Amino acid sequence: MKELDAKDRDILGILSKEARIPLKTLAGRIGLSRSATSERVAALEKSGVIRGYRADIGQMDTNLVSAFLMVTLVSTPSIGVLDQLARYSEVRRVSSVTGQLDLMVEVEVPSIDRLNTLRDIIATHPSVQDLTTLIVLRRDIERRE
Amino acid sequence: MKELDAKDRDILGILSKEARIPLKTLAGRIGLSRSATSERVAALEKSGVIRGYRADIGQMDTNLVSAFLMVTLVSTPSIGVLDQLARYSEVRRVSSVTGQLDLMVEVEVPSIDRLNTLRDIIATHPSVQDLTTLIVLRRDIERRE
DNA sequence: GGTGTAACCGACGCTTTGCCGGATGCCCGA
């Protein structure tokens, strides 16, 4: 894959916020002809820098419950735990972190019951020493892009 | 705003993964004429259900540092803290949570220095009682949408 | 200077889009 120059970064910056603007507009904004812009975008797509285009949907999954599970392991790293977490589609993100705990697990479940089930499953894994659950009451700030 | 029917949900499901497919293709997939589909999409955009379209960029700002800041307040709610947090674009998300702490703040900064600065600023806010920083070492699982 | 490569531009023809008139289905009051 080639190196990204300034104009490529401009393109990415614009498309990451407005993925559907016409090529002509995009070309004008970065100071290139439409066809040159078209080729650059195509190259960015083919090389995998642009992985796809997604519509940003407003609140529709309204009654989902989000939570943070703070996990301490008996010894790091523990691949077994990650494998198990990966099996559940409700697990949105898992991060290895510094500090008192080892894993920050973010989940999105349809109900509190389901959250409890999930938490119990994870907590009883032999590699898990401690698990603290924080249920999200409200998203105060949420930035996209 | 109107209620969303099954076809609207189909549209959202498809566009949330492939925001740039031609209307014709989209129409064929949901079983409507192109123009009817066009009107539905336009309505979804105008009503705010579709907030925008974003290109999904692969890892390019690879050297960004992510962190969780776990904040305990002297008394909840504290609007002053949220106002301050909202001022920094590095603050990606803030969630009010249950449990031992009050706010889970997720940040993305260009350097550890910047993280320290940000943490100090937040920690010295009069409403903040305690602040624990967890630096993300690695994203083990990350799911989109 | 000659040659190769990479990136640019403008133009051509095809595809997609926005917009319109008219058809269809459904609700509700007379």
Added chain:
DNA sequence: TCGGGCATCCGGCAAAGCGTCGGTTACACC
């Protein structure tokens, strides 16, 4: 039951968008 009113659908037209091509410029290298 009938007949407006309303929402939603379709097909077609003109305009705008797109991918692709040949030709041009810029630059590095021998």
